[in-house]
Structures are given as C-alpha cells and as structure tokens.
C-alpha cells in the first residue's frame with residue numbers, strides 16, 4: 313500500500329508580540345514566574361478582526377506554494393483548532409471561502425493540543441486508501457480573543473499564543489519514506505480538567521449573564537492534574553509508536569513535542585532518553601499555540617536545516633480532552 317508524506321510546509325504568527333512584562337501590566341504575574349514555570353518569554357497575539365481561519369490562510373498559502381501547487385491541486389482540507397471562528401460552520405469552510413477552494417471536502421477536528429497528530433493520522437488514512445491525493449492539513453489558533461487577562465484568569469492566560477501552521481500531504485510509492493504509523497488516544501473522563509464551559513449546548517441560550525459573571529466563557533484548567541497526566545501519556549505515546557514501527561529511540565533524528573511547557577518537554581526527553589540536541593523547543597517565542605504548534609515547529613526545523621531529507625521525525629502531543637498521540641515519519645523533501 314502507498315504511504316503518505318509531507319511535501320510542503322508553512323506557518324504564520326501575527327506581528328504583535330506580547331511579552332511576560334506586558335502581561336504583568338494587566339494581571340498579578342511576573343516574567344520570573346512565567347519563565348520558571350513554563351519557559352515562555354513572549355507570545356504573538358492577533359489584532360481584533362483576525363480569526364483562526366485568517367491566520368490559517370497565511371500558513372496554507374505558504375505550504376501550497378512550497379509544495380509547488382495551486383489551490384486547485386488540493387483535494388481536501390483538515391483544520392484542527394480549539395478556537396473555531398464561529399460555533400458553526402467549521403473554520404475549514406471559512407478558510408475555503410477566503411482562500412478560495414473549489415467544493416472540496418472541508419473537515420474541522422477538535423482535539424486541542426493533539427489536533428495536528430489526529431489530523432495527520434486522518435489525512436494519512438485518506439491518502440493511503442487512495443480516496444484522495446493532496447490534503448491541506450492545518451492547525452490554527454486565535455487564543456487571545458478568548459482569554460481572561462485579569463488576575464482571575466492568569467493561570468491560563470499566560471500560557472497561550474496565536475499562530476497557524478500548515479502542511480500539504482501527498483502520496484508516495486516509496487514505503488521507506490513518509491508517515492510510518494501513529495498512535496491516538498483520548499480519555500474523556502478528564503474532559504473538564506481543561507475546557508471552555510460556556511457557551512454550553514445544554515442550556516437555553518447557551519450562555520447566561522450569570523455564566524459570564526462567573527467567567528465560564530474563559531478556559532478553565534486544573535493545571536496540576538493536567539501536568540500529572542502529561543508526562544506519562546507523552547512517554548506512552550512515544551514508546552507505542554516506536555514499538556508499532558520497529559524503531560528505537562536512538563534511531564530518531566528529531567523529536568517535535570507539543571509545546572505546552574518546557575518542564576514537560578524536558579522530563580519527557582529525559583525519561584525516553586532523547587538528547588537535548590534532538591529536541592525542538594520554540595515555546596519561549598510563541599507560548600502554547602495548541603494545534604498550530606507542531607506544524608510551526610516542523611516548518612521552522614526545515615528552515616534551520618534540522619529537518620532534512622531522510623531525517624526520522626517523531627512528533628508527539630498531549631492536551632485537553634484529555635487527548636494524546638504520536639506519529640513517526642521519514643522526512644522526504
């Protein structure tokens with residue numbers, strides 16, 4: 313059976329930078345607290361009037377051009393985001409309208425920080441089966457429009473940044489390259505350890521003034537519980553995908569973990585035996601850009617020449633849901 317591979321990459325972050333000191337003007341926090349706990353120094357925030365689909369457009373155009381294609385060559389869009397532009401329809405449809413694309417299928421997925429891993433896995437299976445050839449896979453997030461920038465929301469607000477990453481996936485007959493396999497998991501019993509309670513589809517009107525007064529339209533996180541789950545789940549996903557594909561940790565040339573917290577990344581690298589020089593970290597510059605993080609890291613790693621034709625790339629993520637997963641691929645461009 314043919315494999316799928318990545319033939320074009322792109323990313324975009326909005327120009328406006330928000331430093332930790334800027335946040336400290338809005339809430340009771342400090343550069344020292346944020347850097348020590350997370351490794352984040354700054355993040356980029358989109359201007360008012362720019363949604364996740366607008367951020368995605370820049371990244372998608374770059375990826376399609378990098379693949380040597382035009383919009384007409386794309387057969388399907390998969391858009392991973394936890395910040396859809398509107399409740400419905402999905403951001404993939406909005407992107408389709410603003411790019412524009414023909415009447416190709418446009419699919420949103422909602423797996424938060426693990427969104428890009430799920431999206432690559434779905435695209436891989438569509439391509440391997442021969443159902444279609446070229447899929448635009450996107451992770452894009454406008455977090456800043458929905459964060460509580462007061463002391464009440466400081467535990468979550470300091471973590472996230474806006475941005476978008478995109479890849480074009482295509483078939484290859486060379487089974488020594490492209491996506492070898494992936495592992496995907498979810499554990500819904502912990503859905504409310506990191507979630508957005510409102511608008512809630514089981515209450516009339518979905519959102520009430522009382523819900524807004526309680527700040528339920530802002531994300532809520534039990535950071536310690538999420539942290540406790542993150543490290544073992546990352547490690548499990550890595551060993552599972554290596555076992556499925558018959559590779560060892562020493563074979564991996566580059567590890568791109570989801571960037572939620574540098575402490576998590578360092579502990580995962582230490583426990584799995586990945587040396588620091590093989591681990592990508594850009595959280596200091598962008599914060600947690602959720603579904604956009606891994607494609608941004610992929611694109612930057614290509615630009616830095618850390619990801620080269622023939623590199624064995626391991627990507628893994630853990631996030632709200634709870635969800636986690638990993639994929640292993642041989643880089644082919």
Ligand code: ACO
Nearest residue numbers: 341345349424425466467470535536538539572573631632
């Ligand atoms: N500035 C200053 N103080 C703060 C801030 C802040 N921004 N936020 C919280 N604090 C305070 C707390 O109120 C608490 O005070 P207390 O001890 O008086 O109660 C103290 O700092 C310590 O808070 P903790 O939550 O225990 O801090 P911790 O060391 O656990 O770090 C963090 C918090 C960074 C959020 C950590 O728990 C974490 O990284 N969790 C995992 C996040 C993650 O992996 N998310 C998954 C991906 S995201 C996704 O899927 C969308």
